[in-house]
Amino acid sequence: MNKTLSFLLLSGLVPLHAQNLLDPLVVTAERVASPLSETAYSASILDADFMRDNSRRSLPDALQYTPGVLVQKTAYGQGSPFIRGFTGRQNLLLVDGVRINNSTFRSGPVQYWNTIDPLAVDHLELIKSQGSVLYGSDAIGGTLNAFGKASKFREQTAGQTYLGGAASYEFRSNGQGSHIGRLETDTGIGGKFGILLGVSAKDYGDIKDSALGRMRNTGYPEQDLDVRLDWALTPESTLTLAHYQVDQDDVSRWHRTLNNHGWFEDGHVVAPGKWTADTFNQEHSLTYLRYAGENPRADAAIGRWSATLSYQTVGDSEFQNRLPDPAAGSRPIRGSSIDTETLGVDLMLESKLGPGALVYGLDYYHDKVDSSGYQTNLANTNRRESLPIGDDSAYDLLGVYAQYIWKPLEPLEITGGGRYTYAQATVGRYYNSSNVEQPGQTQDWDAVVGSLRALYHLTPCWSLYGGMSQAFRAPNLDDLSGNATARAGNDSLGSATIDPEKFLTYELGVRRSTGNLSASLAAFYTDAKDLIVGVPISNGSSTTVATNASAGYVYGFELEGAWRIHPQWTLSGFAAWQDGRTQTPAYICGPVQDKPNTRNLPLTGSLALRWTSASQKFWVEGRVMAADTEDRITAADQAADNQRIPTGGTPGYVVASLRAGWQVNEHLDFTAGLENLTNEDYRSHGSGQNEPGLGGILGARVRW
16 A cells, blocks of 8 residues: 555544634525534635635635545646536636626636635635535536625724725745735725725746756736725615726646646656647636625515626637647647626525525526637738637526525424526537538527435534435537637537536535534535537547537545644544546447546545644644545546646655744734645646645735
8 A cells, every 4th residue: 555545544534624613604505694514515614814824826726625626727827626526617616606607618627716816705615516506507516605805894883984904925935936915905984884905916936846847837927906895775784896807917738838848757657748839818807786685574575685786707818839749730820819798697585484494586697708719820821710619609597596494303404496597508600620610500408406405413513414416507608619729739629419417416424513523524426417528520530529428427425624632733634535437439429438537536635733822823734635646547538638647647645734824913924834845746636737846935914
């Protein structure tokens, strides 16, 4: 048994990971604020202090210590979590409850989750294998809700003007070094209104690994802005206007470029890149207006409500220079751009009904999509149009839902719900697999999904939860008309003859919570039908077309907990493992292959020991993170993605880190960390780059 596997099995015997020993409130699971111990869901809550103490650089990075999540990184600026075996458009991302997923999301690992600024986030709520009833299409592996920072006007002295804020800076020494800064201010009148303004500036340098050295062009710049106004219309209701904006430039898909010289580790080999350049510019903005509140009367017909109008823009552009790759053909210089505008409406109501509570509402999102693209030679004398997605397209997603929370007995709570969804895609002009321009067309689908969950308190400390939940994903514009480059340079095309994907998840969990110990064990099984996957158009072809020709499953186990050994010492950690297979034709009309999923989560775990001084001014934490070798992949799938997945699979690793903090006073604090103490040469399974080697992190924050 290798050292990685030994560590992981040992970690599973210890009371394991949780962010803290409290019982945090969860809103996303039921759209009702409930303590985690009172919900029939597997959930993880991560707050801003946890992300700062653990030096989480991006939103995907924040989930690294969450059981059941594999944080894949195609590039340093393009992380894509695999949650219970699913990633990209098969997970749902929300910001303050507003849907971020849109109809242009590509399949597989994508960059969209990296376009949320974690420095503007107050806390994250991840609900695993759930969300389709309350939030609609795409909520399969899980639903992540990122709650932005808000003004604290209701916590201030009523009627008095207040002013506060913070300035923070973080330096990362690895490679070229990175500089991350944040300035925010909060002002208003206590009890009446508050305004929070935040600006983040980031200059990520190239990272360095002990085997590869400096990974050139992995760094990139980023500028972020967030503004939020909260106004108390009444003591029980609030009008909120918020705006978030992220701008990232020159994010390189490093694994495809000549800067990737390949990687050799313990007999596992990754192929080098072939292109001169493959860079992305990524922009995202979200603005919303929300009126929310509650009626204090016990007999009110509507006890709680929230109405939201949102507007989003996404700019996603890519430039490729495929030279000197000899397979690039006569048009190696390529560019593409997708601009999306999304208008959203969301209405949520809660009413007391009989012995329980009914949560119900509707949501509607409309995407307007424009795209452009070209392919040309070096002299620009052989240029042709190449659209990444149907140009001048539109997509509508309408949902109506209801969920009833019933407590027939004191220790038992049953939650059941359903949703009806209607989706319509109006595809503008696009090109088929023969590069023949196609006229616009309109298609529509509808779906009904349900969920039935239960929570039973065995004792005041022990509870059992579980249930069945359906999920679905309606075909989007990329499924229908996409024309992208996937894996190690293969062409991936959409198809106009596809139907929604369907999923059914079974889950069973047990949870223990006391003043000094919290622990949980969960098992799940997800059955998938009509999966939309790219299938080669012929035997041996590198061009794939989207089809519903796949079915499969994924199942796994997750153990986590925390144990306060002593008032100043806490031990925490987790262990998780997944397995899954899919049945997919080897090529169109070809034989069906039963094969493992390409990115199963290997046995993965972490242990952390934290000491906090009696004065609460100092803390020190040591952590060990490990993963076993992941070799459950076919040789053909590995060869098709050989710049990200090594031959024979991805080697396992054990990585140690040490972090500390000093609260000088109420206005000043410092953090420090040493990551990858042994300078381990490793990468997360399926990623396009290695993780940074040994590096120091220094942070300082001033508050007023």
